[in-house]
Amino acid sequence: MNPLLLAATEIQQFCAERGWKFCLIGGVAAIRWGRERTTRDVDVSLLTGFDQEERFIDAFLQRFKARRPDARDFALHSRVLIIQASNGVPVDIALAGLPFEQKMIERSNPVRFAPKLTLQTATPEDIVITKAFAGRHRDWNDVEGILVRQRGKLDWDYILRELRPLCELKEAPEIVDELLQMRAKIDAE
Numbered sequence: 001m002n003p004l005l006l007a008a009t010e011i012q013q014f015c016a017e018r019g020w021k022f023c024l025i026g027g028v029a030a031i032r033w034g035r036e037r038t039t040r041d042v043d044v045s046l047l048t049g050f051d052q053e054e055r056f057i058d059a060f061l062q063r064f065k066a067r068r069p070d071a072r073d074f075a076l077h078s079r080v081l082i083i084q085a086s087n088g089v090p091v092d093i094a095l096a097g098l099p100f101e102q103k104m105i106e107r108s109n110p111v112r113f114a115p116k117l118t119l120q121t122a123t124p125e126d127i128v129i130t131k132a133f134a135g136r137h138r139d140w141n142d143v144e145g146i147l148v149r150q151r152g153k154l155d156w157d158y159i160l161r162e163l164r165p166l167c168e169l170k171e172a173p174e175i176v177d178e179l180l181q182m183r184a185k186i187d188a189e
Helices: 003-017 026-033 053-063 071-078 099-107 124-134 137-149 156-170 174-188
Strands: 022-025 042-047 080-084 090-096 109-114 117-121
Touching (some): 003 022, 003 026, 003 042, 003 090, 003 117, 022 026, 022 099, 022 124, 026 042, 026 117, 026 124, 026 137, 042 099, 053 071, 053 080, 071 080, 090 099, 099 124, 099 156, 124 137, 124 156, 124 174, 137 174, 156 174
Parallel strands (some): 022 117
Antiparallel strands (some): 022 042, 080 090, 109 117
């Protein structure tokens, strides 16, 4: 089996055994809803809330190898725990606590990636929101792939309702404009 999917399965099982709420985001989820692309890591959103992150971080660090010597402190400061699965695949775990993040995890659903492999991934709308918000070149490529493949199926009211306040917090309202321009271009094709 693909090492990336094995790593995702291992992290998913670790979270599920503890009853933790989570979903896959990033490249694995973008592939589900958009177009095929290469990705070298697994990205997870784990609902930790605020003031309880240490117990989640410590549990992961007891089981998995950190990718930097100050992984615990880095996670507490940046809200991203950087580890690797037992097969060496890099894993980034976003410590979720914002209302949007909680909603994204609650809305997530399972998908079959292989005959005996089901992974919990965020919805296409939530991936569009997180990717547009991140705003890196590869994120916009993922957004474009999702908009093309999911044309006519996306809940745009939800996307804009959730993305606008996030962009206001980031002081980057132009993100919404860029997304709407991309949508218009794709819809015109």
